[in-house]
Amino acid sequence: METTPAPSTVDPSRTLLLVDDDDTLRERLARALAKRGYAVTSAGSVAEGIAVARSQPPRFAVCDLRLADGNGLDVVAAIRETNPEARIIMLTGYGNIATAVAAVKAGALDYLAKPADADDIHAALQASGDERPEPPERPMSADRVRWEHINRVYELCERNVSETARRLNMHRRTLQRILAKHSPR
Incomplete structure:
Protein backbone atom coordinates (compact mmCIF):
# COMPACT_ATOMS: atom_id res chain seq x y z
CA MET A 1 0.00 0.00 0.00
CA GLU A 2 1.41 3.34 -1.07
CA THR A 3 0.23 6.86 -0.42
CA THR A 4 1.23 9.41 -3.01
CA PRO A 5 2.00 12.82 -1.61
CA ALA A 6 -0.46 15.30 -3.03
CA PRO A 7 -0.40 19.07 -3.15
CA SER A 8 -1.07 20.81 0.15
CA THR A 9 -4.29 22.20 -1.34
CA VAL A 10 -5.94 18.77 -1.47
CA ASP A 11 -9.53 18.77 -0.31
CA PRO A 12 -10.19 15.85 2.11
CA SER A 13 -13.23 15.02 -0.01
CA ARG A 14 -10.87 14.16 -2.90
CA THR A 15 -9.42 10.95 -1.45
CA LEU A 16 -8.87 8.32 -4.12
CA LEU A 17 -8.09 4.61 -3.85
CA LEU A 18 -6.21 3.21 -6.85
CA VAL A 19 -6.12 -0.60 -7.09
CA ASP A 20 -4.10 -2.25 -9.87
CA ASP A 21 -1.56 -5.07 -9.86
CA ASP A 22 0.49 -3.51 -12.69
CA ASP A 23 3.09 -1.61 -10.64
CA THR A 24 4.19 0.69 -13.47
CA LEU A 25 0.66 1.69 -14.45
CA ARG A 26 -0.39 2.13 -10.81
CA GLU A 27 2.55 4.41 -10.00
CA ARG A 28 2.10 6.46 -13.19
CA LEU A 29 -1.63 6.94 -12.59
CA ALA A 30 -1.07 7.74 -8.90
CA ARG A 31 1.35 10.55 -9.78
CA ALA A 32 -0.89 11.90 -12.54
CA LEU A 33 -4.03 11.87 -10.39
CA ALA A 34 -2.18 13.46 -7.45
CA LYS A 35 -1.24 16.31 -9.80
CA ARG A 36 -4.96 16.74 -10.49
CA GLY A 37 -5.63 17.30 -6.78
CA TYR A 38 -6.49 13.83 -5.49
CA ALA A 39 -5.02 12.38 -2.30
CA VAL A 40 -4.12 8.99 -3.76
CA THR A 41 -3.68 5.77 -1.82
CA SER A 42 -2.72 2.84 -4.01
CA ALA A 43 -2.96 -0.91 -3.53
CA GLY A 44 -1.65 -3.77 -5.63
CA SER A 45 -4.11 -6.51 -4.71
CA VAL A 46 -7.72 -7.24 -3.80
CA ALA A 47 -6.74 -7.87 -0.16
CA GLU A 48 -4.87 -4.54 0.12
CA GLY A 49 -7.70 -2.70 -1.64
CA ILE A 50 -10.33 -4.08 0.71
CA ALA A 51 -8.19 -3.29 3.77
CA VAL A 52 -7.72 0.33 2.64
CA ALA A 53 -11.41 0.68 1.72
CA ARG A 54 -12.41 -0.41 5.22
CA SER A 55 -9.81 1.60 7.14
CA GLN A 56 -9.89 4.80 5.04
CA PRO A 57 -13.12 4.90 3.00
CA PRO A 58 -12.30 6.84 -0.19
CA ARG A 59 -14.48 9.38 -1.96
CA PHE A 60 -13.20 8.16 -5.36
CA ALA A 61 -11.78 4.84 -6.53
CA VAL A 62 -10.18 3.44 -9.65
CA CYS A 63 -9.97 -0.32 -9.64
CA ASP A 64 -8.73 -2.90 -12.12
CA LEU A 65 -11.22 -5.67 -12.77
CA ARG A 66 -8.74 -8.55 -12.96
CA LEU A 67 -6.14 -8.67 -10.24
CA ALA A 68 -3.62 -11.39 -9.47
CA ASP A 69 -5.37 -12.42 -6.25
CA GLY A 70 -8.99 -12.08 -7.37
CA ASN A 71 -11.66 -9.87 -8.81
CA GLY A 72 -11.74 -6.08 -8.45
CA LEU A 73 -15.51 -6.26 -7.97
CA ASP A 74 -14.78 -7.46 -4.41
CA VAL A 75 -13.01 -4.15 -3.77
CA VAL A 76 -15.99 -2.26 -5.23
CA ALA A 77 -18.31 -4.09 -2.81
CA ALA A 78 -16.07 -3.19 0.15
CA ILE A 79 -16.01 0.47 -0.90
CA ARG A 80 -19.80 0.51 -1.30
CA GLU A 81 -20.19 -0.93 2.24
CA THR A 82 -18.12 1.88 3.79
CA ASN A 83 -19.06 4.76 1.48
CA PRO A 84 -22.16 4.27 -0.69
CA GLU A 85 -21.58 7.71 -2.25
CA ALA A 86 -18.10 6.86 -3.57
CA ARG A 87 -17.53 7.36 -7.28
CA ILE A 88 -15.84 4.23 -8.66
CA ILE A 89 -14.30 3.63 -12.07
CA MET A 90 -13.41 0.12 -13.24
CA LEU A 91 -10.41 -0.43 -15.53
CA THR A 92 -9.80 -3.52 -17.57
CA GLY A 93 -7.82 -4.86 -20.47
CA TYR A 94 -10.77 -7.11 -21.30
CA GLY A 95 -13.46 -4.68 -22.40
CA ASN A 96 -16.73 -6.46 -23.08
CA ILE A 97 -20.39 -5.98 -22.35
CA ALA A 98 -20.75 -8.73 -19.73
CA THR A 99 -17.98 -7.41 -17.51
CA ALA A 100 -19.16 -3.82 -17.97
CA VAL A 101 -22.65 -4.80 -16.82
CA ALA A 102 -21.22 -6.71 -13.83
CA ALA A 103 -19.10 -3.71 -12.84
CA VAL A 104 -22.02 -1.28 -13.03
CA LYS A 105 -24.30 -3.66 -11.10
CA ALA A 106 -21.62 -3.94 -8.39
CA GLY A 107 -21.64 -0.17 -8.02
CA ALA A 108 -19.06 1.19 -10.46
CA LEU A 109 -19.92 4.51 -12.03
CA ASP A 110 -18.10 3.90 -15.30
CA TYR A 111 -16.01 1.29 -17.05
CA LEU A 112 -12.87 2.18 -19.00
CA ALA A 113 -10.76 -0.10 -21.16
CA LYS A 114 -7.01 -0.07 -20.65
CA PRO A 115 -4.93 1.76 -21.50
CA ALA A 116 -6.93 4.64 -20.00
CA ASP A 117 -5.02 7.81 -19.28
CA ALA A 118 -5.37 10.09 -16.28
CA ASP A 119 -7.42 12.63 -18.23
CA ASP A 120 -10.02 9.98 -19.16
CA ILE A 121 -10.18 8.77 -15.55
CA HIS A 122 -10.42 12.30 -14.13
CA ALA A 123 -13.21 13.18 -16.59
CA ALA A 124 -15.14 10.02 -15.67
CA LEU A 125 -14.74 10.65 -11.93
CA GLN A 126 -15.92 14.24 -12.22
CA ALA A 127 -18.81 13.65 -14.66
CA SER A 128 -22.25 14.27 -13.20
CA GLY A 129 -24.78 11.46 -13.22
CA ASP A 130 -26.72 13.00 -16.11
CA GLU A 131 -23.74 13.58 -18.38
CA ARG A 132 -23.05 11.04 -21.06
CA PRO A 133 -19.37 10.34 -21.51
CA GLU A 134 -17.71 11.52 -24.69
CA PRO A 135 -17.11 8.78 -27.24
CA PRO A 136 -13.53 7.54 -27.16
CA GLU A 137 -11.12 9.39 -29.41
CA ARG A 138 -9.32 6.16 -30.31
CA PRO A 139 -11.81 3.29 -30.04
CA MET A 140 -10.59 -0.28 -30.31
CA SER A 141 -10.47 -1.67 -33.83
Whole structure:
Protein backbone atom coordinates (compact mmCIF):
# COMPACT_ATOMS: atom_id res chain seq x y z
CA MET A 1 0.00 0.00 0.00
CA GLU A 2 1.41 3.34 -1.07
CA THR A 3 0.23 6.86 -0.42
CA THR A 4 1.23 9.41 -3.01
CA PRO A 5 2.00 12.82 -1.61
CA ALA A 6 -0.46 15.30 -3.03
CA PRO A 7 -0.40 19.07 -3.15
CA SER A 8 -1.07 20.81 0.15
CA THR A 9 -4.29 22.20 -1.34
CA VAL A 10 -5.94 18.77 -1.47
CA ASP A 11 -9.53 18.77 -0.31
CA PRO A 12 -10.19 15.85 2.11
CA SER A 13 -13.23 15.02 -0.01
CA ARG A 14 -10.87 14.16 -2.90
CA THR A 15 -9.42 10.95 -1.45
CA LEU A 16 -8.87 8.32 -4.12
CA LEU A 17 -8.09 4.61 -3.85
CA LEU A 18 -6.21 3.21 -6.85
CA VAL A 19 -6.12 -0.60 -7.09
CA ASP A 20 -4.10 -2.25 -9.87
CA ASP A 21 -1.56 -5.07 -9.86
CA ASP A 22 0.49 -3.51 -12.69
CA ASP A 23 3.09 -1.61 -10.64
CA THR A 24 4.19 0.69 -13.47
CA LEU A 25 0.66 1.69 -14.45
CA ARG A 26 -0.39 2.13 -10.81
CA GLU A 27 2.55 4.41 -10.00
CA ARG A 28 2.10 6.46 -13.19
CA LEU A 29 -1.63 6.94 -12.59
CA ALA A 30 -1.07 7.74 -8.90
CA ARG A 31 1.35 10.55 -9.78
CA ALA A 32 -0.89 11.90 -12.54
CA LEU A 33 -4.03 11.87 -10.39
CA ALA A 34 -2.18 13.46 -7.45
CA LYS A 35 -1.24 16.31 -9.80
CA ARG A 36 -4.96 16.74 -10.49
CA GLY A 37 -5.63 17.30 -6.78
CA TYR A 38 -6.49 13.83 -5.49
CA ALA A 39 -5.02 12.38 -2.30
CA VAL A 40 -4.12 8.99 -3.76
CA THR A 41 -3.68 5.77 -1.82
CA SER A 42 -2.72 2.84 -4.01
CA ALA A 43 -2.96 -0.91 -3.53
CA GLY A 44 -1.65 -3.77 -5.63
CA SER A 45 -4.11 -6.51 -4.71
CA VAL A 46 -7.72 -7.24 -3.80
CA ALA A 47 -6.74 -7.87 -0.16
CA GLU A 48 -4.87 -4.54 0.12
CA GLY A 49 -7.70 -2.70 -1.64
CA ILE A 50 -10.33 -4.08 0.71
CA ALA A 51 -8.19 -3.29 3.77
CA VAL A 52 -7.72 0.33 2.64
CA ALA A 53 -11.41 0.68 1.72
CA ARG A 54 -12.41 -0.41 5.22
CA SER A 55 -9.81 1.60 7.14
CA GLN A 56 -9.89 4.80 5.04
CA PRO A 57 -13.12 4.90 3.00
CA PRO A 58 -12.30 6.84 -0.19
CA ARG A 59 -14.48 9.38 -1.96
CA PHE A 60 -13.20 8.16 -5.36
CA ALA A 61 -11.78 4.84 -6.53
CA VAL A 62 -10.18 3.44 -9.65
CA CYS A 63 -9.97 -0.32 -9.64
CA ASP A 64 -8.73 -2.90 -12.12
CA LEU A 65 -11.22 -5.67 -12.77
CA ARG A 66 -8.74 -8.55 -12.96
CA LEU A 67 -6.14 -8.67 -10.24
CA ALA A 68 -3.62 -11.39 -9.47
CA ASP A 69 -5.37 -12.42 -6.25
CA GLY A 70 -8.99 -12.08 -7.37
CA ASN A 71 -11.66 -9.87 -8.81
CA GLY A 72 -11.74 -6.08 -8.45
CA LEU A 73 -15.51 -6.26 -7.97
CA ASP A 74 -14.78 -7.46 -4.41
CA VAL A 75 -13.01 -4.15 -3.77
CA VAL A 76 -15.99 -2.26 -5.23
CA ALA A 77 -18.31 -4.09 -2.81
CA ALA A 78 -16.07 -3.19 0.15
CA ILE A 79 -16.01 0.47 -0.90
CA ARG A 80 -19.80 0.51 -1.30
CA GLU A 81 -20.19 -0.93 2.24
CA THR A 82 -18.12 1.88 3.79
CA ASN A 83 -19.06 4.76 1.48
CA PRO A 84 -22.16 4.27 -0.69
CA GLU A 85 -21.58 7.71 -2.25
CA ALA A 86 -18.10 6.86 -3.57
CA ARG A 87 -17.53 7.36 -7.28
CA ILE A 88 -15.84 4.23 -8.66
CA ILE A 89 -14.30 3.63 -12.07
CA MET A 90 -13.41 0.12 -13.24
CA LEU A 91 -10.41 -0.43 -15.53
CA THR A 92 -9.80 -3.52 -17.57
CA GLY A 93 -7.82 -4.86 -20.47
CA TYR A 94 -10.77 -7.11 -21.30
CA GLY A 95 -13.46 -4.68 -22.40
CA ASN A 96 -16.73 -6.46 -23.08
CA ILE A 97 -20.39 -5.98 -22.35
CA ALA A 98 -20.75 -8.73 -19.73
CA THR A 99 -17.98 -7.41 -17.51
CA ALA A 100 -19.16 -3.82 -17.97
CA VAL A 101 -22.65 -4.80 -16.82
CA ALA A 102 -21.22 -6.71 -13.83
CA ALA A 103 -19.10 -3.71 -12.84
CA VAL A 104 -22.02 -1.28 -13.03
CA LYS A 105 -24.30 -3.66 -11.10
CA ALA A 106 -21.62 -3.94 -8.39
CA GLY A 107 -21.64 -0.17 -8.02
CA ALA A 108 -19.06 1.19 -10.46
CA LEU A 109 -19.92 4.51 -12.03
CA ASP A 110 -18.10 3.90 -15.30
CA TYR A 111 -16.01 1.29 -17.05
CA LEU A 112 -12.87 2.18 -19.00
CA ALA A 113 -10.76 -0.10 -21.16
CA LYS A 114 -7.01 -0.07 -20.65
CA PRO A 115 -4.93 1.76 -21.50
CA ALA A 116 -6.93 4.64 -20.00
CA ASP A 117 -5.02 7.81 -19.28
CA ALA A 118 -5.37 10.09 -16.28
CA ASP A 119 -7.42 12.63 -18.23
CA ASP A 120 -10.02 9.98 -19.16
CA ILE A 121 -10.18 8.77 -15.55
CA HIS A 122 -10.42 12.30 -14.13
CA ALA A 123 -13.21 13.18 -16.59
CA ALA A 124 -15.14 10.02 -15.67
CA LEU A 125 -14.74 10.65 -11.93
CA GLN A 126 -15.92 14.24 -12.22
CA ALA A 127 -18.81 13.65 -14.66
CA SER A 128 -22.25 14.27 -13.20
CA GLY A 129 -24.78 11.46 -13.22
CA ASP A 130 -26.72 13.00 -16.11
CA GLU A 131 -23.74 13.58 -18.38
CA ARG A 132 -23.05 11.04 -21.06
CA PRO A 133 -19.37 10.34 -21.51
CA GLU A 134 -17.71 11.52 -24.69
CA PRO A 135 -17.11 8.78 -27.24
CA PRO A 136 -13.53 7.54 -27.16
CA GLU A 137 -11.12 9.39 -29.41
CA ARG A 138 -9.32 6.16 -30.31
CA PRO A 139 -11.81 3.29 -30.04
CA MET A 140 -10.59 -0.28 -30.31
CA SER A 141 -10.47 -1.67 -33.83
CA ALA A 142 -12.72 -4.57 -34.78
CA ASP A 143 -9.64 -6.82 -34.90
CA ARG A 144 -8.69 -5.76 -31.38
CA VAL A 145 -12.23 -6.37 -30.07
CA ARG A 146 -12.18 -9.87 -31.63
CA TRP A 147 -8.74 -10.58 -30.14
CA GLU A 148 -9.88 -9.37 -26.68
CA HIS A 149 -12.98 -11.58 -26.84
CA ILE A 150 -11.00 -14.66 -27.85
CA ASN A 151 -8.47 -14.08 -25.06
CA ARG A 152 -11.22 -13.53 -22.51
CA VAL A 153 -12.90 -16.83 -23.42
CA TYR A 154 -9.47 -18.49 -23.34
CA GLU A 155 -8.89 -17.20 -19.79
CA LEU A 156 -12.40 -18.23 -18.70
CA CYS A 157 -11.65 -21.74 -20.00
CA GLU A 158 -8.55 -21.74 -17.78
CA ARG A 159 -6.24 -21.49 -20.82
CA ASN A 160 -7.51 -24.74 -22.29
CA VAL A 161 -7.15 -24.40 -26.08
CA SER A 162 -9.43 -27.30 -26.98
CA GLU A 163 -12.28 -26.09 -24.75
CA THR A 164 -11.88 -22.51 -25.96
CA ALA A 165 -11.96 -23.61 -29.60
CA ARG A 166 -15.11 -25.65 -28.93
CA ARG A 167 -16.87 -22.73 -27.25
CA LEU A 168 -15.86 -20.29 -29.98
CA ASN A 169 -16.78 -22.81 -32.70
CA MET A 170 -13.40 -22.56 -34.41
CA HIS A 171 -10.66 -24.96 -35.33
CA ARG A 172 -8.11 -25.54 -32.58
CA ARG A 173 -5.12 -24.73 -34.83
CA THR A 174 -6.71 -21.49 -35.97
CA LEU A 175 -7.17 -20.54 -32.33
CA GLN A 176 -3.55 -21.42 -31.54
CA ARG A 177 -2.34 -19.15 -34.37
CA ILE A 178 -4.48 -16.27 -33.08
CA LEU A 179 -3.26 -16.74 -29.50
CA ALA A 180 0.37 -16.80 -30.65
CA LYS A 181 0.09 -13.37 -32.29
CA HIS A 182 0.47 -10.03 -30.52
CA SER A 183 -2.66 -8.03 -29.93
CA PRO A 184 -3.75 -5.85 -32.86
CA ARG A 185 -3.92 -2.08 -32.40
